[in-house]
Structure formats: C-alpha cells, structure tokens
Amino acid sequence: MPVHQHIRVTSDAVVLRFTAKDGFMVLLSKRSIPPHIFKWGLPGGFVRNEEPLEAAVHREIRDETGLRADYLEQFRTFGAPERDPRGRVLCVAHIALIRPSASRLIPGAGNKEAKWYPVRELPQMAFDHADVIAAALEHLRVRLRNEPLAFEMLDAKFPVSELEKLYEWLYDRPVDRRNFQKKIHNLGLLSAEQEKLKHPLQGRPAQLYSFNRQKFSELREKGTPVEIFA
Amino acid sequence: MPVHQHIRVTSDAVVLRFTAKDGFMVLLSKRSIPPHIFKWGLPGGFVRNEEPLEAAVHREIRDETGLRADYLEQFRTFGAPERDPRGRVLCVAHIALIRPSASRLIPGAGNKEAKWYPVRELPQMAFDHADVIAAALEHLRVRLRNEPLAFEMLDAKFPVSELEKLYEWLYDRPVDRRNFQKKIHNLGLLSAEQEKLKHPLQGRPAQLYSFNRQKFSELREKGTPVEIFA
DNA sequence: ACAAAAGTGTTGACATTACACCCATGC
DNA sequence: GCATGGGTGTAATGTCAACACTTTTGT
Numbered sequence: 256m257p258v259h260q261h262i263r264v265t266s267d268a269v270v271l272r273f274t275a276k277d278g279f280m281v282l283l284s285k286r287s288i289p290p291h292i293f294k295w296g297l298p299g300g301f302v303r304n305e306e307p308l309e310a311a312v313h314r315e316i317r318d319e320t321g322l323r324a325d326y327l328e329q330f331r332t333f334g335a336p337e338r339d340p341r342g343r344v345l346c347v348a349h350i351a352l353i354r355p356s357a358s359r360l361i362p363g364a365g366n367k368e369a370k371w372y373p374v375r376e377l378p379q380m381a382f383d384h385a386d387v388i389a390a391a392l393e394h395l396r397v398r399l400r401n402e403p404l405a406f407e408m409l410d411a412k413f414p415v416s417e418l419e420k421l422y423e424w425l426y427d428r429p430v431d432r433r434n435f436q437k438k439i440h441n442l443g444l445l446s447a448e449q450e451k452l453k454h455p456l457q458g459r460p461a462q463l464y465s466f467n468r469q470k471f472s473e474l475r476e477k478g479t480p481v482e483i484f485a
Numbered sequence: 486m487p488v489h490q491h492i493r494v495t496s497d498a499v500v501l502r503f504t505a506k507d508g509f510m511v512l513l514s515k516r517s518i519p520p521h522i523f524k525w526g527l528p529g530g531f532v533r534n535e536e537p538l539e540a541a542v543h544r545e546i547r548d549e550t551g552l553r554a555d556y557l558e559q560f561r562t563f564g565a566p567e568r569d570p571r572g573r574v575l576c577v578a579h580i581a582l583i584r585p586s587a588s589r590l591i592p593g594a595g596n597k598e599a600k601w602y603p604v605r606e607l608p609q610m611a612f613d614h615a616d617v618i619a620a621a622l623e624h625l626r627v628r629l630r631n632e633p634l635a636f637e638m639l640d641a642k643f644p645v646s647e648l649e650k651l652y653e654w655l656y657d658r659p660v661d662r663r664n665f666q667k668k669i670h671n672l673g674l675l676s677a678e679q680e681k682l683k684h685p686l687q688g689r690p691a692q693l694y695s696f697n698r699q700k701f702s703e704l705r706e707k708g709t710p711v712e713i714f715a
Numbered sequence: 716a717c718a719a720a721a722g723t724g725t726t727g728a729c730a731t732t733a734c735a736c737c738c739a740t741g742c
Numbered sequence: 743g744c745a746t747g748g749g750t751g752t753a754a755t756g757t758c759a760a761c762a763c764t765t766t767t768g769t
Contacts, residue, residue: 458721661734662749664731
C-alpha cells in the first residue's frame with residue numbers, strides 16, 4: 256500500500272447532441288483557471304473521495320452547464336503521464352448523450368461559460384481533450400451498430416429521417432432512404448405515433464415514431480441478433 | 486486543484502488463454518497480504534507516479550507470474566467507492582491475451598503463487614474481481630465479432646478447428662463446421678501453411694493456417710466491413 | 716405551379732443455413 | 743479394421759444493394 260502514490264483523478268464527459276440541421280455537437284466549457292486557461296475543455300473535474308465516477312460526471316455537467324444528460328456511459332481512462340502539466344492526473348472519460356429538446360443552454364445556469372461546438376470544427380482544446388472526443392466518436396461508431404443508443408439522442412417522438420441522418424453523419428456516408436426504412440421497420444423497433452411533424456420548414460410532414468424499448472428487450476432476451484446499422 | 490483528494494489507482498489485468506482442451510482460462514495470483522489475504526485476485530497493482538497504465542500491467546504480470554502478454558487492451562475502470570476496504574481505490578482493468586505456447590507457468594519465475602483457473606470455475610475471489618472477469622468476457626464477446634483478436638489467443642500456426650472452438654466456447658453455442666470454414670476462408674484472412682498438425686491425439690492431421698494480418702489491414706483500409714462471427 | 720421532403724416496391728446478387736458422406740491417420 | 747477428428751458441396755432461404763416515381767405540404 257504505497258503512501259507515495261500521488262495520482263489524481265478526474266471524471267469527464269464528451270456530451271453530445273445531434274440535430275439534422277447542425278450535426279453532432281459537443282458541449283465544451285471555457286476554462287477560467289490555469290492550466291490551459293481560456294482554452295475549451297470537456298465538462299468534468301476532480302472526483303470526490305466518496306463519490307461514484309458517474310455521480311461526479313453528472314455533478315460537473317450540471318455545475319458547469321446547467322444541463323442533465325439522458326444517457327451516460329464510461330468508455331476509457333486516459334492516463335498518459337504527461338497529459339496534465341500539474342502532475343499525474345487520470346481522466347476517466349464518459350460519453351453523455353442528450354436530446355435536442357433538453358440541450359438548450361440557459362445563460363447563468365452553470366458557473367462557467369459553456370457552448371455547443373460542431374464536432375468537426377473544434378476550437379483550441381485544453382489537455383488531450385481533442386483526442387478524447389475523437390475516441391468517443393470512434394466508440395460511438397462501434398456501439399451504435401448494435402445498441403439502441405441513437406434513440407437517446409432523439410426526442411421521444413421523431414421522424415425516421417432524423418434517425419437516418421444521425422447514422423449518415425456518424426459514419427459519414429450516404430444511406431439509401433428506402434432500404435433504411437425497410438430495415439428499421441422490419442426490426443420492429445419503432446412504434447408509429449398519432450401525430451405528424453407539425454412544422455416542417457418545407458415539404459410533406461413526416462410520420463413520427465417512438466422507440467419501442469420493450470420490443471428491443473424482448474429481441475435481446477430471445478438472443479435474436481439486432482444489428483441496427485451495417 | 487484539490488489537495489484533499491485521496492484516491493489510489495491500480496492497473497489490473499484479466500489475462501486469458503484458450504485451448505480446445507481446457508477452454509478459456511484466467512490467470513490468478515494468490516494474495517499474500519491483506520485485505521482478502523489468501524484469496525485469489527487479478528494480477529495487477531498500484532501504478533507508479535510516472536508510469537503509463539499499460540506499462541504497469543505488463544510489469545505486474547511479469548512480477549507476479551513471470552509471463553508476458555501478447556495483447557493488452559484497457560476496457561473499463563472500476564471505481565465504486567466501497568470496492569476496496571482500504572479506502573478509495575480505482576481499478577483500471579485490462580484484458581490481456583496470451584498464446585498457449587507462451588502461457589506455461591514456471592514455478593519461481595514470479596514472486597507470487599499464480600495459477601490458471603477455468604473461467605467457469607473460479608475460486609473465492611478478492612475484491613470485485615469476479616465482476617471484472619465477467620465484464621472482460623462480455624467485452625470480448627463484443628470485440629471478437631469484428632476484431633481479429635481471436636488470433637492473439639492462438640499460436641502462430643493453428644488448425645481451423647481451434648479457431649472454431651474458441652468462438653463456440655465464448656458464445657456458448659454450437660457452430661456448423663462447414664459453414665464456419667466457408668466463411669472464414671471467404672474472408673481470406675487465413676494463409677495455409679506447409680505443415681500439418683504433427684501429433685493429433687487421434688484422427689486425421691489438420692491443415693495449419695496463419696492469420697494474414699496484412700490482408701486484414703487491406704480490407705479495413707478499403708472500408709470493407711469485416712464480420713468474423715455473427 | 717413549383718419547391719421541398721416523405722413515402723413506397725421489385726429485382727438480382729450475395730450470404731447464410733441446414734444437412735451427410737468420405738478421408739487420413741494412430742492404434 | 744475401427745475409432746477419431748478433418749475436409750468438403752449443394753439447395754433453399756433470407757438479406758442487402760441498387761434503383762425512380764408519386765404524395766403531401768407551404769409558398
């Protein structure tokens with residue numbers, strides 16, 4: 256039991272939101288203290304001694320931005336010895352997903368200056384946080400093929416096209432609308448809602464669907480392989 | 486920058502090996518000090534202040550068991566506040582894979598008593614290490630579908646049946662021998678070797694193959710989806 | 716009427732499943 | 743020659759990719 260070990264630990268989050276209009280956006284907060292003062296960094300910070308890692312992330316997101324993530328998952332710990340100039344600091348990195356309707360930043364709700372940035376146009380980043388974001392997206396690309404995480408980024412009711420565009424954006428390739436609809440409907444994971452999209456900017460209003468979580472669980476229980484996206 | 490944070494960090498490994506004869510085995514070392522003295526635990530230990538996480542794992546595996554892992558990958562950090570009675574101790578957990586030919590334990594090569602245990606018949610485990618092993622296997626089940634990690638658990642030259650049995654064991658279901666061969670050969674990832682298996686216990690000697698890593702990289706580069714196992 | 720987005724069906728290519736017999740070797 | 747595991751083909755089915763026109767709405 257080493258008395259001499261001196262490693263500090265932060266719990267940080269790559270908070271992501273998606274809209275067809277803006278693509279994937281990541282929530283950053285401007286650092287107000289050194290090191291890397293005035294650069295942008297991931298919401299997060301030092302874990303308290305008795306605090307679970309996930310609780311720390313939720314607390315930091317709330318304090319720095321006023322938001323509450325709908326989904327949170329740890330994905331990797333960054334531990335390169337030189338990643339923080341203050342000394343050895345591990346970063347337990349999480350992916351947090353938030354629905355567009357819950358992602359509005361209310362000025363003054365958090366203690367820091369926080370802002371959504373397009374994932375493909377990041378500002379000058381603190382520490383190795385650009386790497387962390389890149390790793391988070393790569394992790395998502397793996398997870399979204401088989402896990403219904405995309406639905407954590409959409410509002411409760413959504414048009415199929417929104418889901419499709421999410422996948423198109425993430426894998427950066429065009430998807431055939433007809434084939435996508437066929438596949439997603441054959442899986443039976445979507446339930447049609449009464450309503451149609453109210454205010455399309457242009458064009459025919461879309462049918463709205465919700466994710467049938469129950470159905471998904473049933474398929475999983477039965478061991479049916481569920482591949483949402485190839 | 487909290488002077489009051491007091492969290493210690495270990496880097497631990499679920500070291501796995503596979504043979505058709507014994508299935509998946511995990512390398513455990515017997516604890517010689519409290520807490521959980523005389524129980525079995527994962528090889529691993531406290532990270533040094535300037536030491537990368539992976540280096541710490543390799544060092545601990547070597548010191549405790551005398552072995553050297555062929556493949557090492559971090560997969561999750563366990564951080565529940567009460568998981569260690571000594572106080573807050575995070576466990577950065579890794580999966581390590583080792584080939585059968587490199588997995589023989591030489592008594593006295595490590596400082597501790599180390600032993601291979603069948604993954605399905607674990608002894609009394611220290612800390613939450615049984616959970617860590619379960620999570621590692623679940624992680625492997627996801628990774629082995631698309632990543633060529635199975636080849637890190639086989640010797641350089643192996644019969645197809647060995648690969649097949651590895652997948653059968655991990656996913657705990659029978660696989661059709663003919664279909665498996667067809668699929669794996671169509672992917673083109675195996676190169677036939679000159680030799681055949683020398684000393685089969687019984688039956689016809691098997692053709693030996695090696696993993697064509699180059700070919701795999703080419704497919705990846707081209708963006709061809711490579712699904713090794715459904 | 717025009718612009719914009721939503722909805723929809725068929726076909727050919729390919730991949731997956733299910734299934735049974737012969738082959739090479741050691742004893 | 744017998745026991746053991748290795749090697750192989752075909753037919754039916756299901757899945758995926760490619761492809762274009764019509765519908766509904768707002769302006």
